[in-house]
Amino acid sequence: MAYLNFNVIGLELLFFLIGCLLFFVKDFIKKEQAAFFLSLVTLLFALIFVFFLPFGDFTQSFRLDFFSSSMKFLMIFGGILILLLSRGYFNKYLVLNYPEYFGLLFFSLLGSFVMVSAMDLLTFYIAIELMSFPVYFLIAMGYKINKKGIEGAFKYFFLGVFSSVFFILGIAILYAYTGSFFFKDLIFVLGKKGTHWEILLGALFVIAGLSIKLSFVPFHMWAPDAYEGASLPITAFMSGIIKFSVLATLVKVMLMAFFPLRIEIGKIFLPIVLLTILGGNLMAIKQQNLVRMLAYSSIAHAGYASLGFIIADFTGYTFTVFYAFTYMIMSIGAFGLVAWLESCDKRLVEIPNLGILGKKNGLVSFLILLFMFSLAGIPPTAGFVAKFYLLLGLVKAGSWLIAVLVLLFSVIGAYPYIRVVKCVYMDKALEKVELRPFKWEFWLPIGLCSVLILLMGIYPQPFASFFYKTMFLYLSFFYFGS
Amino acid sequence: MIPFSYYVILAITLIFIGIFGMVFRRNLIVMCACIEIVINALIVLFAAISYFHRDTTGYIVVFFLIAMAAAEAAVGLTLIVLLYKKQRAIHSEEVSELKG
Numbered sequence: 001m002a003y004l005n006f007n008v009i010g011l012e013l014l015f016f017l018i019g020c021l022l023f024f025v026k027d028f029i030k031k032e033q034a035a036f037f038l039s040l041v042t043l044l045f046a047l048i049f050v051f052f053l054p055f056g057d058f059t060q061s062f063r064l065d066f067f068s069s070s071m072k073f074l075m076i077f078g079g080i081l082i083l084l085l086s087r088g089y090f091n092k093y094l095v096l097n098y099p100e101y102f103g104l105l106f107f108s109l110l111g112s113f114v115m116v117s118a119m120d121l122l123t124f125y126i127a128i129e130l131m132s133f134p135v136y137f138l139i140a141m142g143y144k145i146n147k148k149g150i151e152g153a154f155k156y157f158f159l160g161v162f163s164s165v166f167f168i169l170g171i172a173i174l175y176a177y178t179g180s181f182f183f184k185d186l187i188f189v190l191g192k193k194g195t196h197w198e199i200l201l202g203a204l205f206v207i208a209g210l211s212i213k214l215s216f217v218p219f220h221m222w223a224p225d226a227y228e229g230a231s232l233p234i235t236a237f238m239s240g241i242i243k244f245s246v247l248a249t250l251v252k253v254m255l256m257a258f259f260p261l262r263i264e265i266g267k268i269f270l271p272i273v274l275l276t277i278l279g280g281n282l283m284a285i286k287q288q289n290l291v292r293m294l295a296y297s298s299i300a301h302a303g304y305a306s307l308g309f310i311i312a313d314f315t316g317y318t319f320t321v322f323y324a325f326t327y328m329i330m331s332i333g334a335f336g337l338v339a340w341l342e343s344c345d346k347r348l349v350e351i352p353n354l355g356i357l358g359k360k361n362g363l364v365s366f367l368i369l370l371f372m373f374s375l376a377g378i379p380p381t382a383g384f385v386a387k388f389y390l391l392l393g394l395v396k397a398g399s400w401l402i403a404v405l406v407l408l409f410s411v412i413g414a415y416p417y418i419r420v421v422k423c424v425y426m427d428k429a430l431e432k433v434e435l436r437p438f439k440w441e442f443w444l445p446i447g448l449c450s451v452l453i454l455l456m457g458i459y460p461q462p463f464a465s466f467f468y469k470t471m472f473l474y475l476s477f478f479y480f481g482s
Numbered sequence: 483m484i485p486f487s488y489y490v491i492l493a494i495t496l497i498f499i500g501i502f503g504m505v506f507r508r509n510l511i512v513m514c515a516c517i518e519i520v521i522n523a524l525i526v527l528f529a530a531i532s533y534f535h536r537d538t539t540g541y542i543v544v545f546f547l548i549a550m551a552a553a554e555a556a557v558g559l560t561l562i563v564l565l566y567k568k569q570r571a572i573h574s575e576e577v578s579e580l581k582g
Contacts, residue, residue: 176531
């Protein structure tokens with residue numbers, strides 16, 4: 001009986017305890033902002049605390065290593081940005097300021113932490129559920145300011161149930177044919193048995209389950225509705241952190257469990273990814289609502305990020321995580337700006353009404369320009385570099401036809417973003433709208449995002465090599481055994 | 483002794499019944515019940531695999547799945563109650579402000 005190394009799960013324990021505490025913090029402290037400051041201090045503490053946790057196993061199904069702890073670091077960073085945005089958003093919508101909001105956010109983050117360091121498919125499944133259940137309620141909380149909240153939550157819930165059904169079915173098939181669902185057993189058995197169509201079927205179901213969370217095209221219907229129904233910081237949370245954590249975990253699963261099958265799984269991914277990119281970009285074109293446009297763009301971006309699975313080697317997976325991180329930063333920034341616009345006036349969320357910004361607020365207009373250029377993939381922004389890396393990887397892997405297709409799709413996809421920029425800078429101001437001051441709760445996270453975007457766009461090498469190094473340990477693990 | 487394939491057929495039938503109900507029924511509570519059917523089918527599948535492979539891991543999964551099914555029912559019913567209180571809607575056509 002191995003003894004349990006509780007130091008390894010220190011971060012999860014911290015989040016669990018503070019998350020529980022947040023639910024009844026209002027019984028101790030009557031201050032309105034107590035929950036916000038408690039969660040902010042905890043996240044800032046956790047940002048440093050991650051560096052002091054020892055690597056190791058907690059039973060066989062949980063492992064803290066360099067990859068998972070660096071992913072956790074990035075997620076905590078994103079969580080801080082979301083928290084600040086929520087604070088700014090609550091200045092307008094005070095009705096949302098419940099301590100439970102922060103508590104649920106903490107539990108969702110806890111789920112994504114467990115997910116990144118899961119070492120078997122069951123823990124992975126439980127962690128996905130732990131990550132998504134709080135989000136259903138967080139979306140439904142948006143009902144206070146937006147009548148579509150509960151409906152969005154409902155759609156996400158039903159699709160989430162479909163996702164978990166597919167996922168468990170995949171686990172069942174894999175379990176029936178390999179006799180285990182620990183990653184280390186799976187990789188061993190798959191390496192020995194080679195490719196069977198049953199095992200591929202299981203992998204397909206697992207991927208189908210995850211692709212609902214990533215909103216790939218056959219299962220993308222929930223995304224715009226849930227994004228529109230939720231309050232905007234939660235939208236940023238869903239499209240940024242949840243997609244990032246699911247993609248990072250999918251990369252880990254591909255490396256740790258399905259590595260012998262990576263080529264075949266890449267072939268499964270190919271049509272899904274191409275359809276996702278095309279569909280997301282095409283449907284983004286006709287949207288008038290900024291949130292819905294960004295929601296469809298988030299579908300397309302999940303597709304771009306998954307191109308790394310088609311490349312199917314270490315550099316491809318590195319670029320996937322790099323793209324996911326870039327997209328996390330971009331989407332938090334973009335949705336943060338939309339949150340500010342909505343807290344000024346609800347009409348500003350419609351794209352044709354944006355004309356007033358260019359005249360009144362130069363800074364916000366410039367930030368919108370920056371984020372839209374980054375989402376469209378125009379240099380010198382991070383969006384360009386991340387896309388460039390992925391296309392380079394595709395060409396190097398010999399699938400230049402896919403690279404050309406993706407390039408064409410991303411040309412289509414540039415239109416909605418450029419249209420927003422055009423509306424901001426060239427259109428006449430249609431309506432009289434009072435703008436609120438751009439306070440620190442907004443400019444601090446959005447400014448951080450924009451600085452990161454420019455930094456990654458101009459000098460991407462350290463970031464890319466950082467992500468490569470996080471995966472390098474798995475490379476050595478694979479070659480030299482464990 | 484009942485062979486393994488019978489269990490698989492039972493599980494697949496139940497899964498299809500459940501998914502059919504989730505897709506085609508319009509009453510939200512019935513849809514929640516269909517979720518339960520699907521998850522119970524998966525429980526049967528896991529128990530059967532575990533029994534025929536002489537491996538106890540599947541039984542553990544069964545307990546986890548029972549707990550998850552309960553949690554999913556709780557979340558779904560909470561949302562349904564909320565929806566009924568706020569919008570007086572119980573059929574999925576009545577909840578269609580968003581266009582998907």
